[in-house]
Amino acid sequence: MIETKGLTRRFDGLVAVDHIDLSVRKGEVFGLLGPNGAGKTTTVRMLATLIGATEGEAWVAGLRVGEQDAQIRAKIGILTESPGLYERLSVEANLRFFARLHSLSPEQETRQVDKYLSLLDLDDKRKEPAATLSKGMKQKLALARAVLHEPEVLFLDEPTSALDPEAARVVREFMQDLRAHGRTIVLCTHNLFEADLLCDRVGIIKQRLLRVDTPRGLRSSLYGQKVALELAAVGPDLERMVLALPFVRGVERQDSTLVVALDDPDGNNPTLVSRLVEAGAQVRYVRPVEHSLEDAYLALVAEIEQ
Amino acid sequence: MRGRVWTLIAKEWADVFRNKMVLFTVLLPPALMVLLSLGALFGTGMAGPGDANDLQAFMRRPQFEGLSAVEAGQVLMGQYFLTLFLLMPLIIPVSVAAYSIVGEKMQRSLEALLATPITTGELLLGKCLAAIVPALGATWLSFLVFAIGARFMVVSPLVFSRLLSPVWVLVVVLIAPLAAMLGVALSIIVSSRVNDPRAVEQTIGILVVPVLGLFVLQLTGILALNYATLAAGAILLLVIDALVLRGAIRIFDREAILTRWK
Numbered sequence: 412m413i414e415t416k417g418l419t420r421r422f423d424g425l426v427a428v429d430h431i432d433l434s435v436r437k438g439e440v441f442g443l444l445g446p447n448g449a450g451k452t453t454t455v456r457m458l459a460t461l462i463g464a465t466e467g468e469a470w471v472a473g474l475r476v477g478e479q480d481a482q483i484r485a486k487i488g489i490l491t492e493s494p495g496l497y498e499r500l501s502v503e504a505n506l507r508f509f510a511r512l513h514s515l516s517p518e519q520e521t522r523q524v525d526k527y528l529s530l531l532d533l534d535d536k537r538k539e540p541a542a543t544l545s546k547g548m549k550q551k552l553a554l555a556r557a558v559l560h561e562p563e564v565l566f567l568d569e570p571t572s573a574l575d576p577e578a579a580r581v582v583r584e585f586m587q588d589l590r591a592h593g594r595t596i597v598l599c600t601h602n603l604f605e606a607d608l609l610c611d612r613v614g615i616i617k618q619r620l621l622r623v624d625t626p627r628g629l630r631s632s633l634y635g636q637k638v639a640l641e642l643a644a645v646g647p648d649l650e651r652m653v654l655a656l657p658f659v660r661g662v663e664r665q666d667s668t669l670v671v672a673l674d675d676p677d678g679n680n681p682t683l684v685s686r687l688v689e690a691g692a693q694v695r696y697v698r699p700v701e702h703s704l705e706d707a708y709l710a711l712v713a714e715i716e717q
Numbered sequence: 718m719r720g721r722v723w724t725l726i727a728k729e730w731a732d733v734f735r736n737k738m739v740l741f742t743v744l745l746p747p748a749l750m751v752l753l754s755l756g757a758l759f760g761t762g763m764a765g766p767g768d769a770n771d772l773q774a775f776m777r778r779p780q781f782e783g784l785s786a787v788e789a790g791q792v793l794m795g796q797y798f799l800t801l802f803l804l805m806p807l808i809i810p811v812s813v814a815a816y817s818i819v820g821e822k823m824q825r826s827l828e829a830l831l832a833t834p835i836t837t838g839e840l841l842l843g844k845c846l847a848a849i850v851p852a853l854g855a856t857w858l859s860f861l862v863f864a865i866g867a868r869f870m871v872v873s874p875l876v877f878s879r880l881l882s883p884v885w886v887l888v889v890v891l892i893a894p895l896a897a898m899l900g901v902a903l904s905i906i907v908s909s910r911v912n913d914p915r916a917v918e919q920t921i922g923i924l925v926v927p928v929l930g931l932f933v934l935q936l937t938g939i940l941a942l943n944y945a946t947l948a949a950g951a952i953l954l955l956v957i958d959a960l961v962l963r964g965a966i967r968i969f970d971r972e973a974i975l976t977r978w979k
Contacts, residue, residue, distance in 0.1 A: 459832050
């Protein structure tokens with residue numbers, strides 16, 4: 412659905428985006444993660460045909476960026492970093508304006524406006540000026556505006572930033588709903604919990620695209636796969652015995668817990684536990700060690716900076 | 718294309734005219750101009766023979782041939798105020814365009830708008846028409862009200878025919894749109910640099926100077942309005958419009974709006 416080859420953007424000699432090769436599949440939710448100034452918004456703006464690329468090529472919904480821009484804009488929806496609503500216009504007038512720009516027929520316009528006002532719980536606010544809405548409601552209205560014309564590709568730039576937890580949750584649930592309906596979404600976010608929850612794959616960007624993987628794959632590739640075994644007591648012999656097992660990559664001892672990095676935990680955990688029991692260990696609990704995407708992201712960025 | 722341009726114009730009017738300041742700018746100058754012009758005509762018509770004698774010097778000009786002193790006075794006064802009618806197509810679109818474009822910047826709504834299928838040409842056309850149409854509407858309507866009112870204020874039908882001569886009708890029909898275009902194009906250029914509509918209005922307020930200059934030139938008799946001066950003025954304004962509009966089109970580009978506008 413989205414393809415880029417060597418996509419690059421420079422501003423007066425400053426490289427904002429550096430030779431990005433990206434492929435986002437139809438129906439995929441792809442997260443673009445990176446610190447401020449990493450080039451996330453610039454990448455989205457290039458793909459949304461708002462600014463041109465200095466080098467490279469890109470295709471969105473099968474159309475070539477830079478050559479079929481108006482057609483691309485008809486097939487995409489974008490949620491910008493700030494809601495950017497017409498504050499003096501009513502909630503409904505804001506949506507109707509964008510529906511008309513997308514050439515929806517009067518019947519489609521009414522149907523879509525009603526549908527999204529209802530879905531996003533804004534129905535009772537439809538006649539209110541946008542200026543009177545709370546921050547969360549404004550963001551929901553901006554989201555409704557972005558999806559009103561049922562775009563094939565949706566670009567969401569920091570959709571929950573500056574929202575209170577309750578509003579962020581509503582917006583997140585709506586995104587999950589969009590995901591369930593097979594919408595292709597590019598999500599720029601600092602919120603790694605959100606990326607972990609919503610994204611099929613994430614790309615870590617800092618001018619260049621540093622790594623693309625599933626959130627789980629990213630965690631595994633950085634930390635390996637680990638299990639924690641809580642024992643009644645741990646001795647040095649036990650630690651050595653575990654380390655000698657062929658599928659074990661490393662062992663750490665934390666009080667009475669052994670943290671074991673191993674290949675294929677699903678297949679090898681029973682062997683690991685039985686060998687420990689045979690060696691006289693009393694195994695109380697076995698649990699997988701989960702690292703958050705945030706840990707993985709910070710580790711990766713630190714690794715790159717070094 | 719027509720659909721999206723009209724959609725944009727309708728949105729602009731719904732949005733901008735909710736702003737009382739803009740509404741005030743669109744409604745007050747025409748009302749003021751009509752009242753002042755008709756008042757001046759009425760006052761001149763009421764002047765005594767002594768005041769009328771002061772007009773002897775002006776009466777030697779060909780346009781006053783065959784008129785009495787009072788009639789000449791009314792024609793003279795009426796034409797001075799007609800010059801000021803040209804302020805309207807300059808002031809009104811500046812105000813509408815400033816609040817429309819700077820308003821989009823302040824509300825940060827341009828990026829979402831630019832991400833729709835609307836073309837840059839449609840966007841520019843919609844913004845320009847949204848500012849020009851009310852300005853021309855107000856100018857032409859107030860001119861019509863003035864013309865109807867003048868019919869009752871003039872001391873003789875001869876004054877009316879001299880006052881609202883074909884040259885003056887052409888000035889209002891031809892020069893007003895060119896002046897409005899200049900105001901809008903300059904508003905776009907200035908709006909790209911500032912974040913306050915009042916700053917746009919103040920900067921472009923300088924356009925009032927040439928109109929007042931025209932008023933003074935007429936008053937001192939240096940400039941007489943006829944077909945030749947009208948044609949020269951229209952051509953000059955057309956050239957200036959073309960140059961300024963070219964600059965505005967260059968600035969009104971998707972990428973420039975998102976990356977270079979302050």
